[in-house]
Amino acid sequence: MKAFAELLDRLVLTPQRNAKIRLLVDYFHSAPDPSRGYALAAIAGTLSLNTVKPALIRDLLLERMDGVLFQYSYDYVGDLAETVSLAWEPPAEVAPEDIPLGEVVERLQKAGRSEVRSLVREMLDRLDTSGRFALLKLATGGLRIGVSARLAKQALAEMGSREVTEIETLWHGLEPPYRPLFLWLTGEGEMPLLKTPAIFHSVMLATAVGEGELDGLDPSDYAAEWKWDGIRVQLANVGGVRRLYSRSGDEISSAFPEIIEVAGIDGVIDGELLVGGTMRSNRATGTFADLQQRLNRKTVSRKLLDDYPAFIRAYDVLFSGERDIRPEPFHVRRGALSALIEAASPQHFDLSPLVPFSNWKELDELRAKPPDPVIEGVMLKRLDSPYLAGRSKGPWFKWKRAPFNIDAVLMYAQRGHGKRSSYYSDFTFGVWTEGEDGTSLVPVGKAYFGFTDAELEILDRFVRDNTVERFGPVRAVRAEPDKGFVVEVAFEGLNRSTRHKSGVAMRFPRIARLRPDKLPRDADRLETLQAMIGPPT
Amino acid sequence: MKPDALLYPAPKGLYCERGDFYIDPVQPVERALITHGHSDHARAGHGHVLATRETLDIMRLRYGEEFCGGSQIARFGETIAIGDVRVRFHPAGHVLGSAQIAVEANGTRIVVSGDYKRRPDPTCPPFEPVACDVFITEATFGLPVFHHPDDKGEVARLLLSLRQFPERAHVVGAYALGKAQRLIALIRQQGYTEPIHIHGALAKLCEYYQSQGIELGDIRPATLGPENRQDLAGSIVVGPPAAFAERWSRRFADPLAIFASGWMLIRQRAKQRGVELPLVISDHCDWAELTATIKEIAPSELWVTHGREEALVRWCQLQGIPARPLHLVGYEDEGE
Numbered sequence A: 001m002k003a004f005a006e007l008l009d010r011l012v013l014t015p016q017r018n019a020k021i022r023l024l025v026d027y028f029h030s031a032p033d034p035s036r037g038y039a040l041a042a043i044a045g046t047l048s049l050n051t052v053k054p055a056l057i058r059d060l061l062l063e064r065m066d067g068v069l070f071q072y073s074y075d076y077v078g079d080l081a082e083t084v085s086l087a088w089e090p091p092a093e094v095a096p097e098d099i100p101l102g103e104v105v106e107r108l109q110k111a112g113r114s115e116v117r118s119l120v121r122e123m124l125d126r127l128d129t130s131g132r133f134a135l136l137k138l139a140t141g142g143l144r145i146g147v148s149a150r151l152a153k154q155a156l157a158e159m160g161s162r163e164v165t166e167i168e169t170l171w172h173g174l175e176p177p178y179r180p181l182f183l184w185l186t187g188e189g190e191m192p193l194l195k196t197p198a199i200f201h202s203v204m205l206a207t208a209v210g211e212g213e214l215d216g217l218d219p220s221d222y223a224a225e226w227k228w229d230g231i232r233v234q235l236a237n238v239g240g241v242r243r244l245y246s247r248s249g250d251e252i253s254s255a256f257p258e259i260i261e262v263a264g265i266d267g268v269i270d271g272e273l274l275v276g277g278t279m280r281s282n283r284a285t286g287t288f289a290d291l292q293q294r295l296n297r298k299t300v301s302r303k304l305l306d307d308y309p310a311f312i313r314a315y316d317v318l319f320s321g322e323r324d325i326r327p328e329p330f331h332v333r334r335g336a337l338s339a340l341i342e343a344a345s346p347q348h349f350d351l352s353p354l355v356p357f358s359n360w361k362e363l364d365e366l367r368a369k370p371p372d373p374v375i376e377g378v379m380l381k382r383l384d385s386p387y388l389a390g391r392s393k394g395p396w397f398k399w400k401r402a403p404f405n406i407d408a409v410l411m412y413a414q415r416g417h418g419k420r421s422s423y424y425s426d427f428t429f430g431v432w433t434e435g436e437d438g439t440s441l442v443p444v445g446k447a448y449f450g451f452t453d454a455e456l457e458i459l460d461r462f463v464r465d466n467t468v469e470r471f472g473p474v475r476a477v478r479a480e481p482d483k484g485f486v487v488e489v490a491f492e493g494l495n496r497s498t499r500h501k502s503g504v505a506m507r508f509p510r511i512a513r514l515r516p517d518k519l520p521r522d523a524d525r526l527e528t529l530q531a532m533i534g535p536p537t
Numbered sequence B: 001m002k003p004d005a006l007l008y009p010a011p012k013g014l015y016c017e018r019g020d021f022y023i024d025p026v027q028p029v030e031r032a033l034i035t036h037g038h039s040d041h042a043r044a045g046h047g048h049v050l051a052t053r054e055t056l057d058i059m060r061l062r063y064g065e066e067f068c069g070g071s072q073i074a075r076f077g078e079t080i081a082i083g084d085v086r087v088r089f090h091p092a093g094h095v096l097g098s099a100q101i102a103v104e105a106n107g108t109r110i111v112v113s114g115d116y117k118r119r120p121d122p123t124c125p126p127f128e129p130v131a132c133d134v135f136i137t138e139a140t141f142g143l144p145v146f147h148h149p150d151d152k153g154e155v156a157r158l159l160l161s162l163r164q165f166p167e168r169a170h171v172v173g174a175y176a177l178g179k180a181q182r183l184i185a186l187i188r189q190q191g192y193t194e195p196i197h198i199h200g201a202l203a204k205l206c207e208y209y210q211s212q213g214i215e216l217g218d219i220r221p222a223t224l225g226p227e228n229r230q231d232l233a234g235s236i237v238v239g240p241p242a243a244f245a246e247r248w249s250r251r252f253a254d255p256l257a258i259f260a261s262g263w264m265l266i267r268q269r270a271k272q273r274g275v276e277l278p279l280v281i282s283d284h285c286d287w288a289e290l291t292a293t294i295k296e297i298a299p300s301e302l303w304v305t306h307g308r309e310e311a312l313v314r315w316c317q318l319q320g321i322p323a324r325p326l327h328l329v330g331y332e333d334e335g336e
C-alpha cells in the first residue's frame, strides 16, 4: 500500500504528462502482482469495490477523538478522508506494517456488510498516513488522481515497448488484477488470448478535418461514407453469444431485443444504430429525435418496437467468425462486410453506402447538401487503413456539415430564471486540451436553450447528483474522462477571442442534444475548434 | 506571586514589568530577550539585547553590526539577574542558537519556549524540558491532523526522485535560517555526497553554520555568471521559498518544484503552491509532540502564543490543565 499511496500522491501533484507516465511505469515495474493490477484498475476506473459510506469513517475516528477537535481538524483540512488519515492515532501496541494493495482490495471485496467497519479500523491501525489516505479514498470511491484510463494504457504500452493500440485491442477482454497482461508486457508470458471475441473491442474513431488539412491528401487514397446521425454501436455474435454495445462499451442488448433476435452475423461488426427503415426495405430513416425514444431504456414496450423499429447501418467488421480481421485494410474488410450484410435480415441491417467522388471540392459540395436529413456529414477512410482502437490522426476523418457542432462536456451549471428558477438550466461546457498540466477541460461556451423539458429534467438531475463544488449560485459538476455528461453543442460560428481562456468564442451556442451514449473522453478537443476557425491570418 | 504579575502580553510583546524587559518584542524596545533568530522573533532596533551567542551572531548577519544598541551573551543554564527577576536560557531544539527563556521571581517560574521541536536535529542541541508553573508554548501545528512523518523517509523520497528524474533540476524551497541547513545536513546523513547548490540568499547563513562545526558537505552557489550558466540537471538546488515566485528557478533544467515544510502534510497546501514533491520536514512540534511535551512538563497552567491555539486549549480542557490563549500578534502563523 505504501508504494501505491506514494504513487497517488505523486501523480496528483505532477503536472507533466510524461512525468506521470514515468511514475506509472516505474510503479508497474516494481510493484508485485496482484497489487499492480488493482492499482491499474483503480486508476483506469475498472475496480469494483463495495464502497464504504463517508459517515462510517467519520464514526471510526470519533470512536477515539473528541468531536470538537475533530471539527477543528475537518474545517482546516476540508477533506474527510484526508482528515481521518492524518488525525488517526493507532494504539501503541499495534506495530505499523505495510499491507499490500492486493490484500487490501481482496479483503474489502470479500467483507460482508457487518465486517466492513472492523476491517477498515484494523487496516487504518496498521497503515501509515498516506496508506490510510489511499485506503479511505479507495473504500469511499473518491479516488481522483488526474490520470485517465488512456494515460494508464499509454504507460502500459511504454512499459512493454508496445503500441497503445495493442493495449486498447486487448483491454475490454481483460479484468483486474490483469496478471496475464503484465506478464506479457514484462516478457514473461504470451500475449493474453481473448476468451471470446464477443467482448467489446475499443472502436476506431475519426479526427475532425481541419482547415486546409485535406489539401495535402490524395482523394484516391480515401473512401467516403455518409456520417449517419444515430448512435455508434458494436454488435457481436460469437460462439452463440450475442451482444450489442454502445461506443463506450456499455452493453445495451436488452434495450434492442429485435436486433439481438436476428443478429445471426457471425463475428463482430461496427455500425450506426438508427430507427425507421433500412435502405433495403425502402423506407425512410428515422431522425435522432425518433431514436431518442428508444435510448436509455432497460426494457422496451411492444408499441415502441412497432413505432420506432431499430436497425444497424453497418460501417465495418472487426471479426469474421472468430478470426480477427482488424489488421486487414479497409477495402478488404469492406468486401467481407458487404457479404455478411447481404445475408442478414434486410429489415435490421443495411450497408452504409460509399459516396463516390473524385476531388475534395466535389465532396465538400456533397457534404453541404446530403441526400438525407439524417446525415450529419461525411466520413473519410483511408482504403489501406487497418481497424485501430482509439483515435489516431490520419486514417479516418469526420467532416461535418454546417452549422457547426461539437461534443462537449458539462462543467458548470447555474439556476435559471423565471419559471426555470427551480432548475439548473444554464450550462457551461468544455472540451479537452493538452496543457502544461496534462489533459484537462477548458470551458468553451455557455448555453441555456436548445433542450426539451424532458432533457432539462435529465440535466438537472445529473447536476444535483454530481456536484463536486459550489461557488455561490454556480455548481461545478463531475467532469472526468470516464465520468461526466456529454452534450452536443451546435453553434453558428466561431471567433478568435483573447478574453476566453480557450482562445475561441462561439456564436449562438445551444445544446442540440444530450449524448448519454458517450463518455467525456470521447468529447471533442480544442484543436477541433481551432481548426474550425482556420489558421491565424 | 501570580504568574500574570510576572509576565503579561502587552502591545509590543510579552512584558516583564518587574525586570522592565520584553521577550521577542515585535517593535523596538529598550530591553529585549530574544529566543531565536527567525525574523518574527528577532527584530532590529532594540536598545539592549540578551540572547545566545549564535542568535546574536545571526542577528548581526541579517541586520548588520548596528542591529541593536548593546548586547549580552546568554549561556545555556547560566542564571542572569535583571533587577530581582532571574532569567535562564535553555536549548529549544528549533534552529541553531534557539532557546527557551525561564523567567523567575518570588518562587514563580514561567518558561517561554519560543519556537521549539522534539526531533533530533543535526544542527542544534535538543530541547530540554524545564519544570515550571507556567509553560508558554507556540501552537503552529496545534491541530490533531499534524503528525509529521520521520525525516529520513522524506529525504529518501527526494533521493528517489533524483534517480527517477535525472534530467530535471530538483529545486527545493526551504527557509533560509535553520530549515535549509538542517535539510542539507539530513541529506548528507543519508550518504549523499554530490555538490548541493544554494541560492545566494542562503550563502551567509550556510557559511555561518559551517563555521560553527556543522557539516554541510560540498555546497556551491547555484547562480554563476553568464559564462558559467549551468542547468543543474539531476542536482539538488536549495533556495528560499520566495525564490520560486521569481524567474530564478526557471533557469534550471525542467525544474521539479519541491518544498520542505511541516505544512506540506496537507495536500491542498502543496497543490496551491504548485509543489510537485512535498517534503514534510518541520522545525516545530507536531500535535503528538506538543501534547506529549505538555504532559511531560506538567505545568500548573499553559499559555498559548501563536498558531492554532483553540485546538490546543480544547485539548488542555479535556486533560484538566488550565490553559488560555495569549492572542499575541506579529508572529507568523506560517513561520516555517
Ligand SMILES: [Zn+2]
Binding pocket: B036, B038, B041, B094, B115, B335
Ligand atoms: Zn522560529
Ligand SMILES: [Zn+2]
Binding pocket: B038, B040, B041, B114, B115, B138, B331, B332, B335
Ligand atoms: Zn515563530
